[in-house]
């Protein structure tokens with residue numbers, strides 16, 4: 001059996017901004033579509049299929065009733081990519097975990113609260129194995145293309161695992177601490193090319209904590225401005241209240257990218273994208 005690998009997009013609780021980022025890719029998306037067959041993508045097409053090898057899943061799990069659906073996707077997919085901070089970390093709505101669930105439902109739905117289900121907000125990895133996490137709120141479009149290339153070529157993808165300060169300093173952006181703003185760059189995972197600090201904004205930690213923060217370097221940046229690492233870790237609430245990324249996600253093997261459809265020949269690609 002030959003054919004292009006089949007890719008399906010799914011979403012759980014999210015704003016769908018990461019899928020929109022993929023849709024807005026333009027030419028790289030058109031090139032990608034020469035190498036894959038997209039079989040399900042609610043945001044972009046009406047066709048659907050249960051047969052796919054690569055699942056791109058956006059959004060976090062917020063209801064127990066989401067879990068069987070996610071598990072079915074996991075069972076079918078050879079490679080499961082978690083798309084964006086909702087899928088990888090829980091997303092901004094993970095802050096709902098700080099509130100009492102029934103109070104929250106009443107606040108939103110009033111008298112009809114009992115008709116709705118809500119549970120702890122959690123990333124996909126709380127329920128299933130994630131093969132490749134793509135961090136960011138929204139994702140970095142270039143990183144999505146790079147991940148897909150790795151999957152298609154059957155190569156392991158190395159998840160960026162340095163602090164945003166690294167990219168910020170490489171680009172010689174002005175440090176926002178010099179303008180007396182707190183920035184989470186010293187402990188946040190890079191991979192966004194320090195896009196926020198490039199525009200004079202602080203990093204608010206949307207890619208989550210770096211696996212192993214270089215505390216000495218972080219301390220140096222912070223101490224220069226009268227802060228401690230603990231000060232910024234304690235305000236790291238918007239995206240990282242669920243948990244630190246799991247050990248071992250730094251380098252991920254697209255499990256079946258080279259194995260192709262079950263029992264068939266490895267996928268063959270005309271060229272790299």
Ligand code: SF4
Nearest residue numbers: 014017084085086137
């Ligand atoms: S990570 Fe951000 S942009 Fe992406 S779906 Fe979640 S809230 Fe939206």
Ligand code: SF4
Nearest residue numbers: 165168175176183185
């Ligand atoms: S603290 Fe923020 S602004 Fe300063 S170097 Fe690090 S990422 Fe850049």
Ligand code: SF4
Nearest residue numbers: 192196203204205206
């Ligand atoms: S600079 Fe920080 S907040 Fe901005 S995109 Fe990068 S990780 Fe996210």
